[in-house]
Amino acid sequence: MRIDAKGMHYRPMNKMIRDAVASGQKEFELDNIGGQRYIGAGLNENVKITINGTPGNDLGAFMNGPKIIVNANGQDGLANTMNAGEIIVHGNVGDIIGYGMRGGKLYIKGDVGYRVGIHMKEYKKQVPIIIAGGTAGDFFGEYMAGGIMILLGMNGKSPLVGDYVGTGMHGGVMYIRGKVDPYHLGKEVNCLELSEEDTKLISGYLKEYCEYFGFDFNEVMSGKFTKLVPLSLRPYGNMYVY
Amino acid sequence: MESQLPAEFIVNIDHERCRRCKRCVINCSFSAIEFKDKVTINNRQCVACHRCATFCPESAITITQNPLDYKDGYNWSPEIRKNILKQAESGGIILTGMGNPKPYPIYWDHMLIDACQVTNPSIDPLREPMELRTYLGAKPESLEFEGDINNISLKTELAPQVKLDIPVVFAAMSYGAISLNAHKALAMAAKRMGTLMNTGEGGLHEDLAGYTDRIIVQVASGRFGVTSKYLNNSALVEIKIGQGAKPGIGGHLPGEKVGEDISKTRMIPVGTDALSPAPHHDIYSIEDLSQLIYAIKETTDYKKPVSVKIAAVHNVAAIASGIVRAGADIVMIDGFRGGTGAAPMIIRDHVGIPIELALAAVDDRLRQEGIRNRASILVGGSIRQSADVVKAIALGADACVIGTASLIAMGCRVCQKCYTGNCAWGIATQKPELVRRLNPEVGADRLCNLLTAWGHEIQEVLGSLGINAIESLRGSRERLRGVGLSQETLDILGIKHAGIGQ
Structure with missing residues (x-):
């Protein structure tokens, strides 16, 4: 299904998408997108949405399955509280992306x-991942x-x-390709070298990431990564008296 | 460091009566009672939860405040002295539970309700219809109809509404702060009584799937358990900005209460503190709030009312106006006496404003701006009895929420130790052996009884006021009078002093 979104308010457009998804439509291509919010919000089906133009805030909020490809920059709040699915952005994105993300992939080419x-979560096999180039x-x-989270x-x-x-x-892991000056770090973080398992883990994701954006995988992996983990599962455990 | 703090309570065992059944030993979850030839007590551990005394078959246990008097000093109360000792020994922020216990004025107790005499007849609720039903959600400014007199239908599109059979809703208390059995009891009672329970911010356990049409699901800054399924399987969705017991700070479920099941529902590691950031980091303005409200409306296809919960703070009226203009269907205001599972004492006891004043200010403001119809107002923060509900509705609320009162109904003794996870009554705990103590069926029966009783009482008052529907009372401040209040307070409440007629 192809929608020309020029001048369209997000509400009828998203309604059109929701209704089409409910009637079995699997692929969408949205042209002339210019800031429409909430695209893909709350969708539970494994549909594919290609966005030509810059989508508005909260792209894929509460999303649970779809794959969204953005052929431009993104704005704020991408993948807000997303549960499953993929968002691939061929550009830069704004603030608070992946807030409370609970699963799925968020691949950003640029900054x-x-x-x-913020407050990403995981439980057993449900592990969200964000990679930014x-x-x-x-x-x-x-x-x-x-x-x-991987930052390249x-x-x-x-x-x-x-x-x-x-x-x-207080949970999860970050891999940053390069050196992070200690003064940039929060008090609750520990800096480590990568183990073999770490390298294996990030290689899997980065291979896929490089294929999407045409980066040279070997060049990406040739950089020296810093691994960041929480110092404690209870960073504020000693702050209180009962 | 060895503590210099004296015991807060003294447990007395009448050894003449004690038959050494050890029931008290088994029941004490704070390790205050042991059995060494006879029942022996560690007074320092006692929190006065009354579990032992309640279950002693011989009534052989009494608990008293430690009579150890301090040298008199109005300024340096025993509590302040004890807190300083505690902090000198630990360096920590004093954490506490339940609502603000300080003797601030309770304005409910300075308001009196009118009644009919001679010139306007009262109504007998036992023999005449008396309606407690109300609806939460945005109301239209006007109604348009189409068709002719024989076949008329509503043209105006109504915003989603949630029906309440009684204007009392259970307050947000998370799975994590309270046990699954407590959540089940609240859900069952809500369903039976035609009212609502609120998940709080900890997500929803799968065992409550059968009750979702009676459940308010909350979206807080930690976004625990929030999925599109969670948002769609609900009566309505509430964005939690603040809580009366701790305005402006985040949630903090102590690691002691984060076991395997809570870890699964919240998706955080076992034993970690569940941290909710102080603000939602995607909400720094009314426009941002509107963005989240509409993200939820898009996700729920505009079928669920969206509520925004805030703590009552100085500028509450302007904030509430912004919330309504941002698109909320319900504004929930939590007064400074509202309860909590864990909050720093300094915040709980010193931050926020009383709900009575906040409610009056918000209702006034929304009326002045002509937007009162666009949102329902829910109020909470120490609604203790049905009289408080009646007064709140007369001040302008659509309905009230009760947290502490519902916990007390289930057995809570307000010992304020919720954050320890040792609740002897199976309410504010996640320890399986303690959770088991609260039978959800029995808890639900007790909650239903409480609401049934309040419902009858509210009907009695409505009858004496000569009105036959709770909605006729809403905002009817003329039916309230103040006693012992300053002119400024009366002005804020929008009521006259007792003794002044019409």
Whole structure:
């Protein structure tokens, strides 16, 4: 199904998509998208949505299955509380992407804004993953409770990541391709070298990532990664008296 | 460091009566009672939860406040002295549970309700119809009809509404803060009584799937358990911005209560503290709030009312106006006496404003701006009795929420130790051996009894007021009078002093 979204408000457009999904439509191509919010929000079916243009905030919020490809930049709040599915963005994105993300994949070719992956979660096999090819703003992985985040810095910009990386982190893991100055780190984070298992884990995801965006896998893997994990599962356990 | 703190309570065992059945030993979940030839007590551990005394077959147990008096000093109360000792020994923030126990004025107790005499007849609720039903959701500004007199139908499209058979809803208490059995009891009672329970922010256990049409599902800053299925299987969705017991700070479920099951529902590691960030990091403005409201409406296909819950703070009226304009169908206001499973004492006891004043201010503001119809108002934060419900509705609320009162109905003794996870009554705990103590069926019966009783009482008052529907009382402040209140307080409440007629 092809929709020309020029001048369309998000509400009738999203309704059109929801109704078509309910009647069995599997593929969508949205042209002339210019800031329409909530595309793919709450969809539970494994449909594919290709977006030509820049979608608005909360793309794929509460989404549970679809694959969304954005052939432009994204805005704020992508994959907000997403449960399953994939979002692939051929550009940069804004702030608070992957907030409370509970599963699925979020692959960004370029830079990501502030507070990426805030309070991501995981349970057993349900592990969300965010990979960004460029740099990130402040509070990367704040309150992180689970999941995997990989930051590649392929565009050579500096600094690679903003301040307060992983502040309040109490679960999950981050891999950053390059050195992170200690002053950028939150108090609750520990810096480690990658083990063989780590390399194996990220190789799987990065192979797929490089195929999407045409990066050279060997070049990506030739960089030296820093692994960040929480220092404690209970960072604030000693702050209280009963 | 060895503690210098004296025991708070003294447990007395009447050894003449005690038949050494050890029931008290088994029942004490705070390790205050042991058996060494006879029942022996560690007073320091006692929290006065009354579990032992309630189950002693010989009534041989009494619990008293430790009579150890401090040198008199109005300024340096025993509590303040004890808190300083505690902090000098630990360096920690004092954590506490339940609602603000400080002697701030309770305005409910300074308002009196009118009744009919001679010139306007009262109604007998035992023999005449008396309606407690109300609907939550946005109401239209006007109604348009189409067709002719013989075949008329409503043209105006109504926003989604949720029917309440009684204007009392169970407050948000998360699975995590309270046990699954407590959640089950609340859900069963809500279904039976035609009212609602609220998941709180910890997600919904799969065992409650059969009750979802009577469940408010909450979306808080930690986004625990929030999926499209969760949002769609609900009576309505509530965005939690704040809580009366802890305005402006995040949630903090202590790691002691995060076992395997909670870890699964919340998707966080076992034993970690469940941290809810202080703000939603996608909401820094009314416009951002609107964005989340409509993200939820898109996800639920505009079929569920969306509520926004805030704590009553100084600027509550302006904030509520913003919430309504952002697209919320319900505004839930939680007063500063509202309960909590865990909050820093400094916040619980010193931050926020009373619900009575907040409610009056919000209702006034929304009326002045001509947008009162666009949202229902729910209020909570220490609704203790049916009289409080009547007064709240007369001040302008659509319905009330009860948290602590519902816990007390299930057996809670308000010992304020919810954060320890040792609740002896099986309510605020996740330990299987303690959770088992609360039978959900019995809990539901007790909750239904409480609501049934309140329902009858509210009907009695409505009858004496000469009205036959709760909706006729809403915002009818003329039926309230103040006693012992300053003119400024009366003005804020929008009521006259007792003694002034019409």
